Amino acid sequence: MTRGNAALTSWRDGDAKQAILEFVQRASAEVPVEERVAVFDNDGTLWCEKPMPIQLDFILRRLAEMAEVDPTLRTRQPWKAAYEKDYGWLASVLAEHYAGDERNVQVLAAGILAAYDGISVEDFEAQSDRFLREATHPTLGRKYLRCAYAPMVELLEHLADHGFTNYIASGGGRDFMRPVSQEVYGIPRERVIGSTVALEYRSDERGGTVIHKAEADYLDDGPEKPVRIWSRAGRRPLLAAGNSNGDIAMLNFAQHPDKPFLRLLVKHDDNEREFEYVSGSEQALKEAEHQGWTVVSIREDWSTVF
Amino acid sequence: MTRGNAALTSWRDGDAKQAILEFVQRASAEVPVEERVAVFDNDGTLWCEKPMPIQLDFILRRLAEMAEVDPTLRTRQPWKAAYEKDYGWLASVLAEHYAGDERNVQVLAAGILAAYDGISVEDFEAQSDRFLREATHPTLGRKYLRCAYAPMVELLEHLADHGFTNYIASGGGRDFMRPVSQEVYGIPRERVIGSTVALEYRSDERGGTVIHKAEADYLDDGPEKPVRIWSRAGRRPLLAAGNSNGDIAMLNFAQHPDKPFLRLLVKHDDNEREFEYVSGSEQALKEAEHQGWTVVSIREDWSTVF
Numbered sequence: 001m002t003r004g005n006a007a008l009t010s011w012r013d014g015d016a017k018q019a020i021l022e023f024v025q026r027a028s029a030e031v032p033v034e035e036r037v038a039v040f041d042n043d044g045t046l047w048c049e050k051p052m053p054i055q056l057d058f059i060l061r062r063l064a065e066m067a068e069v070d071p072t073l074r075t076r077q078p079w080k081a082a083y084e085k086d087y088g089w090l091a092s093v094l095a096e097h098y099a100g101d102e103r104n105v106q107v108l109a110a111g112i113l114a115a116y117d118g119i120s121v122e123d124f125e126a127q128s129d130r131f132l133r134e135a136t137h138p139t140l141g142r143k144y145l146r147c148a149y150a151p152m153v154e155l156l157e158h159l160a161d162h163g164f165t166n167y168i169a170s171g172g173g174r175d176f177m178r179p180v181s182q183e184v185y186g187i188p189r190e191r192v193i194g195s196t197v198a199l200e201y202r203s204d205e206r207g208g209t210v211i212h213k214a215e216a217d218y219l220d221d222g223p224e225k226p227v228r229i230w231s232r233a234g235r236r237p238l239l240a241a242g243n244s245n246g247d248i249a250m251l252n253f254a255q256h257p258d259k260p261f262l263r264l265l266v267k268h269d270d271n272e273r274e275f276e277y278v279s280g281s282e283q284a285l286k287e288a289e290h291q292g293w294t295v296v297s298i299r300e301d302w303s304t305v306f
Numbered sequence: 307m308t309r310g311n312a313a314l315t316s317w318r319d320g321d322a323k324q325a326i327l328e329f330v331q332r333a334s335a336e337v338p339v340e341e342r343v344a345v346f347d348n349d350g351t352l353w354c355e356k357p358m359p360i361q362l363d364f365i366l367r368r369l370a371e372m373a374e375v376d377p378t379l380r381t382r383q384p385w386k387a388a389y390e391k392d393y394g395w396l397a398s399v400l401a402e403h404y405a406g407d408e409r410n411v412q413v414l415a416a417g418i419l420a421a422y423d424g425i426s427v428e429d430f431e432a433q434s435d436r437f438l439r440e441a442t443h444p445t446l447g448r449k450y451l452r453c454a455y456a457p458m459v460e461l462l463e464h465l466a467d468h469g470f471t472n473y474i475a476s477g478g479g480r481d482f483m484r485p486v487s488q489e490v491y492g493i494p495r496e497r498v499i500g501s502t503v504a505l506e507y508r509s510d511e512r513g514g515t516v517i518h519k520a521e522a523d524y525l526d527d528g529p530e531k532p533v534r535i536w537s538r539a540g541r542r543p544l545l546a547a548g549n550s551n552g553d554i555a556m557l558n559f560a561q562h563p564d565k566p567f568l569r570l571l572v573k574h575d576d577n578e579r580e581f582e583y584v585s586g587s588e589q590a591l592k593e594a595e596h597q598g599w600t601v602v603s604i605r606e607d608w609s610t611v612f
Contacts (some may be wrong), residue, residue, distance in 0.1 A: 034488075034494065096556070121536055160536070163497075174537075175475040175540075178540050182340075189338065189539075189540035189541070190471075190538065190539050190540050190541075192540070196537065199533045199536065199537065200529075200533065201529040201530070201532040201533050201555055203529070203555065203557070203558060206561060206563065207558055207559055207560065207561025208532060208555060208559050208561075209556050210532055210533055210536045223506075223507040223509070224507070225507075226514060226516055227505045227506065227507050227516055230427055230505065230516045231480075231502065231505065232496065232499070232538065233495075233496050234481075234484050234495035234496050235495070235496075236513070244320075249507055249509065249514060252509060252513055252514050253513055253514050254513065255512065255513025255514075256513070257512065289441070
């Protein structure tokens with residue numbers, strides 16, 4: 001744990017660091033400890049989401065495995081793209097999505113939901129745990145487990161040191177992140193909020209098993225994020241940090257008439273050390289300007305990224 | 307907090323108390339602290355559920371208020387029963403439910419869902435908080451806030467003293483219990499699992515509002531309980547305590563091949579100090595016998611009830 005002057009050493013002096021330090025100082029002095037709740041998006045906010053979200057790599061490997069076993073899948077999307085490592089198809093799906101065409105998104109989603117149909121929650125976590133520890137980022141050349149942003153991990157520690165309860169409020173899969181959230185972020189599994197497939201309890205002689213079904217339960221993104229934060233934490237957060245349009249509602253939700261609050265938007269503007277992109281964050285960057293959110297420039301504000 | 311020999315003073319010496327003390331001792335010695343998870347049903351397990359669940363009283367008062375304002379509701383169920391205090395109709399709905407006829411249950415449910423349509427989560431909690439502090443149990447002559455079972459509160463404290471993380475896993479409304487869970491049970495709001503209506507986020511200039519919709523999200527009962535426990539805690543509990551058929555799956559779920567575990571079933575057999583009933587618990591009592599769950603007899607095992 002970093003403490004006192006040692007806190008936020010990967011942050012350069014500037015408006016963002018200053019805003020964080022002032023907010024934490026005020027909140028610690030003015031807000032009862034049980035109300036000090038902070039929520040963080042994960043992909044692109046706490047760890048790297050390019051060239052593709054880490055979980056998508058995990059799922060594509062599983063789809064490729066399925067096509068390895070069953071050749072009939074090799075001509076069907078998304079198994080075909082996964083099997084052929086055709087990232088062009090995946091990029092086109094994303095481009096179509098941003099253009100408002102959801103047809104191939106649905107094809108991809110159906111494959112994602114089928115990938116772990118019937119698996120127990122324990123077995124699923126064992127697989128994601130192994131993947132996150134063993135797999136390497138395709139361009140950064142570091143293990144996925146080392147793709148968390150050092151300044152954000154320091155921020156989580158700084159908040160925890162000041163009595164904050166940190167939650168991950170991710171659009172990504174809740175049970176995908178849980179096996180490593182404590183180790184990577186110091187956030188225990190019960191404080192990981194994220195998307196999930198529908199789960200079902202099947203009784204058996206070993207106490208029953210909770211299994212994944214091939215249908216979505218909910219997508220923890222956009223206006224669903226405040227709903228899920230309320231459902232889990234039962235509180236309106238004092239601090240919310242995100243990086244994309246899907247985080248706008250969550251950042252708005254961190255507002256109080258009578259308490260200090262802080263909204264952070266991570267801006268990916270460092271092609272040298274990480275990635276440079278605004279796609280998917282256009283609205284959020286506009287909102288940041290209109291609403292006075294604190295923009296965190298990776299290039300300017302972070303002396304170290306990883 | 308009760309500690310050491312002072313623990314469980316409202317429990318009489320006997321098999322149930324012995325089983326609890328031995329389990330807690332073993333779990334504390336053998337299981338890492340983060341895995342010490344205990345889950346408790348609320349109505350009939352932690353507090354009194356007769357002559358009707360406390361939340362039903364809360365809702366009936368709201369329905370009567372609505373009929374007070376709008377006379378056309380006075381001829382429609384369930385507003386009619388609420389307005390006329392016709393508990394006979396409610397009892398018949400329950401009897402029909404146990405006989406497998408769900409038609410009037412749906413009539414009642416529709417009224418319950420309509421009762422708080424559009425209210426913000428903060429306003430809803432303010433109302434349930436006020437109700438729980440001000441209203442009095444209809445036959446016990448004590449405030450609802452004083453209707454928690456003293457031996458179970460001692461058990462919660464004993465577990466917390468030994469590093470356990472306690473959750474409420476109730477079929478009742480999550481947001482109904484949250485305002486008082488810390489005060490009554492020492493369980494913070496983020497560890498209250500329970501049923502909920504669907505929620506919706508509506509943006510506004512004050513950070514947006516999460517509101518109740520007039521539709522169910524899920525009912526945290528039966529096989530849904532293990533699913534919700536996993537979703538929230540991310541762990542299979544070591545201890546589960548319940549009292550009714552709706553708790554069977556949850557009690558089954560608290561089973562481990564390699565760790566100590568305990569299942570408690572509260573038996574309502576004390577008509578003098580509380581209530582005597584088996585309706586709704588028939589299957590659970592049978593399972594307790596078959597599976598070796600620990601039955602807690604209110605009459606035999608508790609020296610004090612409230």
